[in-house]
Amino acid sequence: MIIGSGLIAKSLQHLDTENTVYFASGVSNSLETRNSEFERELSLLRTAIQNNKGSRLVYFSTLSVHDQSKQNSPYVLHKLQAEDLIKNISENYLILRIGNIVGAGGNPNTLFNFLKNRISDKTPFTLHKKARRILVDIDDISRFFESEYKHLNNRTVNFSYPYYYSMNEIIKAMEEQLDTAAIYQENEEGDFYPVEFDDSVTQYYSEVNAADYLKLLIKKYL
Numbered sequence: 745m746i747i748g749s750g751l752i753a754k755s756l757q758h759l760d761t762e763n764t765v766y767f768a769s770g771v772s773n774s775l776e777t778r779n780s781e782f783e784r785e786l787s788l789l790r791t792a793i794q795n796n797k798g799s800r801l802v803y804f805s806t807l808s809v810h811d812q813s814k815q816n817s818p819y820v821l822h823k824l825q826a827e828d829l830i831k832n833i834s835e836n837y838l839i840l841r842i843g844n845i846v847g848a849g850g851n852p853n854t855l856f857n858f859l860k861n862r863i864s865d866k867t868p869f870t871l872h873k874k875a876r877r878i879l880v881d882i883d884d885i886s887r888f889f890e891s892e893y894k895h896l897n898n899r900t901v902n903f904s905y906p907y908y909y910s911m912n913e914i915i916k917a918m919e920e921q922l923d924t925a926a927i928y929q930e931n932e933e934g935d936f937y938p939v940e941f942d943d944s945v946t947q948y949y950s951e952v953n954a955a956d957y958l959k960l961l962i963k964k965y966l
Contacts, residue, residue: 745799747792751850752804759889764800765792770826772851774808774819782785782822789826793834801837802889803830807878807902809841811937838896840885843904843939846961847882855879855914859926860966863918868927871915875934876908881961888948895943906941907954912945914958921962 746753748768756766770785783827805823814820832838846856855877862869871946880903888903909935915926952960 745796747788747852751845751882752885755847755886756889759886763798764802765796767792767801767803768942771819771822773853774806774817777818779818782818782825786826786829789829790833793830797835799836801830801834803827803837803839805839805841805900807841807843807904807939809892810902810939813935813937831898837898839900841902842885843878843880845882846879846965850882856961856965859915859918860922860930863870863915863922863924863926866924866927868929871911871928871930872934873911873930873932874936875911875912876936877911878904878907878939879909879914879958879961880904881964883953884948888945891948894927899942901942901945902939903941903945905938905948905949905954905957906939907957908936909958911953917958917962920966921966 745764746756746764746766746768748766748770749809750768753766753768756768759766767789767796769788771781776782778844789803803826806820808814808817808820809824811820827839830839844855850857852858852861856879884905885903915928919926949957
């Protein structure tokens, strides 16, 4: 069973089975502050667990829970609350914390889509020189499930390509693919947060280096 209709849910359609509940619904906007939206997801999550006690639950959380600058963010606090709910009432689960998803379409405010649109439209933007971001191909999520996740029982796993890309690296690769110069101003702001990756994740990505992975994403989705 797949709960949700967004980018993640659509990418999992070929994995849809009766004995696994993929919970890919709820709050997707990290800037959301309305408590009613958070409560709606928690209620749906609780119902999904209670109505599918014999099934495995896969829940999609965020790597932002590791970001110290966002510890008081309503979105991060909500995701942690959802994770605690799962651990307390689900007997068979996998919590997958994911980074910046790259895919076809989806939220126009994601990092990849934002930069793509700004460069393509020649719209000026500000670049934070110290910022680094962790990226993940939307297709890697389902492929990871097919290859590794059956061995991960009642676990919380950080999942993304295990490399911190600088904004300059991402923008340069996009400029080359689009054959268009980005228009931006640099400042000294920005940061990144360390993430520990499970051996299953580093093994999954062991055959591709960071530069090639970025090129793959750019060519595939730009």
